[in-house]
Amino acid sequence: MDSDGKFGSFQRAGFFGSAPKEEPAFLARLPNGSSDCSLKKMCKINCFSSPFLFRCAQIYNVPEKQVRADVNMNGIKGYFSFHQASPFDVTELSVNLTNLQNKVAYYHVHNFPVRSRSSRCSNNNVGDHWNPFNINRSNPTYPKVPGSTHDMYEVGDLSGKHVTLAGRNMVDMTFKDFSLPLFGTNSIVGRSVVIHQPDGLRYACASIKADFWHRNKKMSLSS
Numbered sequence: 381m382d383s384d385g386k387f388g389s390f391q392r393a394g395f396f397g398s399a400p401k402e403e404p405a406f407l408a409r410l411p412n413g414s415s416d417c418s419l420k421k422m423c424k425i426n427c428f429s430s431p432f433l434f435r436c437a438q439i440y441n442v443p444e445k446q447v448r449a450d451v452n453m454n455g456i457k458g459y460f461s462f463h464q465a466s467p468f469d470v471t472e473l474s475v476n477l478t479n480l481q482n483k484v485a486y487y488h489v490h491n492f493p494v495r496s497r498s499s500r501c502s503n504n505n506v507g508d509h510w511n512p513f514n515i516n517r518s519n520p521t522y523p524k525v526p527g528s529t530h531d532m533y534e535v536g537d538l539s540g541k542h543v544t545l546a547g548r549n550m551v552d553m554t555f556k557d558f559s560l561p562l563f564g565t566n567s568i569v570g571r572s573v574v575i576h577q578p579d580g581l582r583y584a585c586a587s588i589k590a591d592f593w594h595r596n597k598k599m600s601l602s603s
């Protein structure tokens with residue numbers, strides 16, 4: 381919100397002329413100097429010199445999210461780390477894996493966490509790819525390689541959107557992902573990452589959990 385007017389004069393986000401007097405109004409920008417909006421405070425603004433006063437929504441501070449999947453299976457060690465500053469920001473994905481021994485290629489977010497210790501990465505355990513928009517990967521138009529806009533891929537198709545692990549022994553890489561939410565109903569938090577062999581068989585997996593180490597480090601730096 382532009383409560384300090386740094387983006388210039390107030391522009392209305394929608395048409396409020398017929399809105400009932402007490403209906404909450406969601407505004408993109410606030411008039412310069414005409415409101416007392418601040419965090420966790422209800423505010424009233426005078427809309428376009430109208431005699432009506434509109435209430436705007438309470439303003440919340442949305443904490444950033446940082447989660448990770450720690451992999452330690454079949455000799456592969458490392459992590460997938462995910463960070464999103466807010467629901468409106470791009471997600472940053474870091475992949476740091478060692479001892480791949482050229483044995484694996486694809487990696488995806490799958491539907492469920494690793495719940496059982498037996499047949500950990502099986503379909504019964506972690507399910508299929510996380511694909512909340514029901515994108516059909518059998519469709520001939522599904523991108524074969526990275527480079528298309530991320531909305532063209534399943535949300536969970538990380539190697540499809542970015543790069544595969546084929547022919548690698550270790551990787552340390554970071555990507556921006558425009559379709560990998562950590563907030564809301566399509567969030568990947570609480571699901572899992574599965575690493576596949578080049579033939580598609582599941583080789584290693586790990587649950588996506590809150591990154592307490594990262595959070596504690598940030599808290600200690602800020603205190």
Ligand SMILES: [Cu+2]
Nearest residue numbers: 487488574576
């Ligand atoms: Cu998979």
